[in-house]
Amino acid sequence: xxxxxxxxxxxxxxxxxxxxxxxxxxxxxxxxxxxxxxxxxxxxxxxxxxxxxxxxxxxxxxxxxxxxxxxxxxxxxxxxxxxxxxxxxxxxxxxxxxxxxxxxxxxxxxxxxxxxxxxxxxxxxxxxxxxxxxxxxxxxxxxxxxxxxxxxxxxxxxxxxxxxxxxxxxxxxxxxxxxxxxxxxxxxxxxxxxxxxxxxxxxxxxxxxxxxxxxxxxxxxxxxxxxxxxxxxxxxxxxxxxxxxxxxxxxxxxxxxxxxxxxxxxxxxxxxxxxxxxxxxxxxxxxxxxxxxxxxxxxxxxxxx
Amino acid sequence: xxxxxxxxxxxxxxxxxxxxxxxxxxxxxxxxxxxxxxxxxxxxxxxxxxxxxxxxxxxxxxxxxxxxxxxxxxxxxxxxxxxxxxxxxxxxxxxxxxxxxxxxxxxxxxxxxxxxxxxxxxxxxxxxxxxxxxxxxxxxxxxxxxxxxxxxxxxxxxxxxxxxxxxxxxxxxxxxx
Numbered sequence: 001x002x003x004x005x006x007x008x009x010x011x012x013x014x015x016x017x018x019x020x021x022x023x024x025x026x027x028x029x030x031x032x033x034x035x036x037x038x039x040x041x042x043x044x045x046x047x048x049x050x051x052x053x054x055x056x057x058x059x060x061x062x063x064x065x066x067x068x069x070x071x072x073x074x075x076x077x078x079x080x081x082x083x084x085x086x087x088x089x090x091x092x093x094x095x096x097x098x099x100x101x102x103x104x105x106x107x108x109x110x111x112x113x114x115x116x117x118x119x120x121x122x123x124x125x126x127x128x129x130x131x132x133x134x135x136x137x138x139x140x141x142x143x144x145x146x147x148x149x150x151x152x153x154x155x156x157x158x159x160x161x162x163x164x165x166x167x168x169x170x171x172x173x174x175x176x177x178x179x180x181x182x183x184x185x186x187x188x189x190x191x192x193x194x195x196x197x198x199x200x201x202x203x204x205x206x207x208x209x210x211x212x213x214x215x216x217x218x219x220x221x222x223x224x225x226x227x228x229x230x231x232x233x234x235x236x237x238x239x240x241x242x243x244x245x246x247x248x249x250x251x252x253x254x255x256x257x258x259x260x261x262x263x264x265x266x267x268x269x270x271x272x273x274x275x276x277x278x279x280x281x282x283x284x285x286x287x288x289x290x291x292x293x294x295x296x297x298x299x300x301x302x303x304x305x
Numbered sequence: 306x307x308x309x310x311x312x313x314x315x316x317x318x319x320x321x322x323x324x325x326x327x328x329x330x331x332x333x334x335x336x337x338x339x340x341x342x343x344x345x346x347x348x349x350x351x352x353x354x355x356x357x358x359x360x361x362x363x364x365x366x367x368x369x370x371x372x373x374x375x376x377x378x379x380x381x382x383x384x385x386x387x388x389x390x391x392x393x394x395x396x397x398x399x400x401x402x403x404x405x406x407x408x409x410x411x412x413x414x415x416x417x418x419x420x421x422x423x424x425x426x427x428x429x430x431x432x433x434x435x436x437x438x439x440x441x442x443x444x445x446x447x448x449x450x451x452x453x454x455x456x457x458x459x460x461x462x463x464x465x466x467x468x469x470x471x472x473x474x475x476x477x478x479x480x481x482x
Binding site for chain 2: 026027028034036037038039040041042071073074075107108109110111114179184225226227228229231233262265266268296298299302303305
């Protein structure tokens with residue numbers, strides 16, 4: 001009983017703090033997409049770089065991910081991505097690409113609040129191994145005191161279905177975003193199906209279907225007073241990203257705080273740190289940094305009606 | 306003939322500016338997309354913004370023929386919508402009555418939700434057609450008239466003029482003060 005009272009007081013305090021925070025809501029989420037679309041007739045170019053701390057040796061691998069975004073119409077937008085990383089070998093290798101489409105099907109707009117829903121689909125074709133094999137050499141003393149080399153090979157499996165460079169597959173889901181005064185909250189849920197990678201079949205026992213979900217909150221921190229388009233925006237985000245395998249007992253939940261700068265109302269810099277806070281899923285990496293540059297070409301082409 | 310032409314051009318200059326509040330914006334990039342779209346309007350002299358309240362003002366060129374529907378189209382094409390839309394116009398001495406249909410400087414106007422009044426000089430009109438107000442506002446205004454022209458924005462059998470012939474276009478803007 002006492003615990004419930006304390007919990008309720010905490011909830012009220014949190015709501016009060018959020019309500020009286022200066023600034024406005026912001027929904028340009030860093031690790032997920034909001035139900036809103038980019039301006040129609042516009043094109044955005046992104047360079048995403050992710051640094052993954054590998055579970056097997058705690059060293060960092062990286063992946064570069066150039067991305068083209070197109071606002072085809074006011075309701076439809078497309079993302080095209082290409083991937084290259086050094087995750088499965090010592091040098092950088094082109095891994096494949098993905099296509100993402102989002103259709104906004106519901107909007108209830110007012111000036112400072114809106115509720116929107118969108119459906120999305122993603123398909124990735126990736127040419128990576130489906131298991132990470134690490135070869136190493138170790139030495140033992142020989143009969144005459146010399147060092148004798150031995151080759152060792154260890155294989156690491158991941159149950160995570162990651163369409164951003166690791167796995168071929170398909171994803172479909174829905175997003176709901178509520179912008180209410182100073183807080184923008186977005187939720188998404190989706191189903192993922194792992195396909196065989198272009199040159200490697202899924203490993204026996206590896207999860208092939210999963211449901212992903214996310215909850216994101218965003219807040220416009222600066223400027224307090226908007227005077228012109230040249231003012232730099234600083235936005236803060238906190239996102240929870242989860243996944244549950246549907247064919248075995250494996251799941252994870254990550255937290256991903258992020259900071260974002262918008263320059264000249266045309267370009268954007270994002271920085272996020274994603275880290276697992278719960279779960280039992282076998283994954284290649286549980287901690288990653290994201291660095292992103294984005295430039296937008298507004299009103300570039302006539303949007304489809 | 307020349308006199309008629311001069312009078313026509315001057316009359317078009319009476320609409321000074323339009324201001325609107327946009328909805329559905331998520332960031333300053335969205336605002337900039339609308340701003341850039343408005344700059345391409347052939348009748349726009351300058352475009353001003355108040356980014357704190359997502360308000361945009363289009364000042365009309367002299368002797369231009371501002372097309373309010375084109376402003377709305379530009380906003381909608383960019384993926385956003387209009388929550389409120391006002392037009393500033395300089396009028397001669399006019400007596401206005403509720404539900405009256407008038408032709409004012411080349412535009413057909415249907416006066417809704419007003420009290421009878423006399424006006425002169427600068428006047429601010431709020432356009433309340435579909436797409437110029439929030440959906441729930443449009444529903445509210447729909448209860449104020451049973452004339453079908455409010456739903457379509459087009460002149461129909463319900464429309465009658467008490468100020469002589471209406472403008473050639475069958476587009477009728479529904480406005481309030």
